[in-house]
Amino acid sequence: MNTSVGYLKRDDTREMVEASLLDEVSDSHLSMWEASWSPAMQSFCAGRPLADRPQDHHWDWRRKAEGLLPLLGYHSFALLCQNELQGLMLINDLKSARLASQFGKPLAYVEFLATAPWNRPEMHQRPRYRGVGTVMVGAVVELSFELGYSGRVGLHALPAAEHFYRDTCKMTELGKDAAHQNLMYFEMTENQAEAFRQRP
Amino acid sequence: MSDEKRTMTLNLTPREMAVLEELAAAKDLSKTGVMKLALRLLQAVDAKVRLGQKFLFEDEKTKEKSELIMV
Numbered sequence: 001m002n003t004s005v006g007y008l009k010r011d012d013t014r015e016m017v018e019a020s021l022l023d024e025v026s027d028s029h030l031s032m033w034e035a036s037w038s039p040a041m042q043s044f045c046a047g048r049p050l051a052d053r054p055q056d057h058h059w060d061w062r063r064k065a066e067g068l069l070p071l072l073g074y075h076s077f078a079l080l081c082q083n084e085l086q087g088l089m090l091i092n093d094l095k096s097a098r099l100a101s102q103f104g105k106p107l108a109y110v111e112f113l114a115t116a117p118w119n120r121p122e123m124h125q126r127p128r129y130r131g132v133g134t135v136m137v138g139a140v141v142e143l144s145f146e147l148g149y150s151g152r153v154g155l156h157a158l159p160a161a162e163h164f165y166r167d168t169c170k171m172t173e174l175g176k177d178a179a180h181q182n183l184m185y186f187e188m189t190e191n192q193a194e195a196f197r198q199r200p
Numbered sequence: 201m202s203d204e205k206r207t208m209t210l211n212l213t214p215r216e217m218a219v220l221e222e223l224a225a226a227k228d229l230s231k232t233g234v235m236k237l238a239l240r241l242l243q244a245v246d247a248k249v250r251l252g253q254k255f256l257f258e259d260e261k262t263k264e265k266s267e268l269i270m271v
Binding site for chain 2: 070071073093104105106147148149150
């Protein structure tokens with residue numbers, strides 16, 4: 001397991017703090033998810049109608065990790081800050097691109113990406129950290145380059161995250177995918193990946 | 201990902217090499233990249249087949265399905 005450094009912004013002080021990005025979700029990360037993340041999510045959802053719950057409220061990270069991580073084509077990342085889990089991501093490297101300019105070429109596909117409940121503005125008036133999604137997208141871009149995929153990335157976005165991939169990550173929007181719960185599909189090209197790497 | 205690497209030699213027939221080179225060009229990968237992708241893909245398909253699932257292709261226009269038999 002390799003660790004690299006990422007930076008998150010503390011919402012209260014606006015200062016940048018160091019976070020550890022691990023390129024493998026371990027059993028201890030899943031235990032952290034069960035001990036703090038999952039209860040926080042359940043507590044927020046209790047008594048709320050389905051429409052008001054976060055769109056990933058039902059994601060069971062242990063089940064996802066145990067089923068997919070033994071496969072070479074799947075990669076996982078955990079982001080930790082102040083000894084707390086701040087984000088999780090699962091990637092599949094077996095899919096191919098749909099965008100005409102890179103059609104049929106392999107890409108790193110983000111199966112699941114989530115930030116911890118305490119970092120979400122829609123769940124907390126004062127989220128703890130901002131920037132988890134940006135660190136994670138940076139990680140999948142680097143993975144894509146490592147795999148020889150030239151930075152190509154694809155993902156289906158939950159509606160609440162569409163603006164992030166469109167406006168912050170500058171990915172190309174390819175329309176809603178009827179075969180994938182009608183979620184918006186985005187792709188990142190080599191040029192977009194290079195631009196993402198060089199953003200301040 | 202672990203940094204530890206092991207080396208192997210792969211002997212291919214000219215026809216196999218031609219296919220490998222063609223795939224490498226089409227997929228924008230190195231020849232090693234194609235072989236590694238093939239390994240990951242075969243493992244993923246094999247895992248599904250072991251669970252009793254079928255490997256199907258569907259024609260987007262006609263919706264006709266064909267099954268690929270895995271050995």
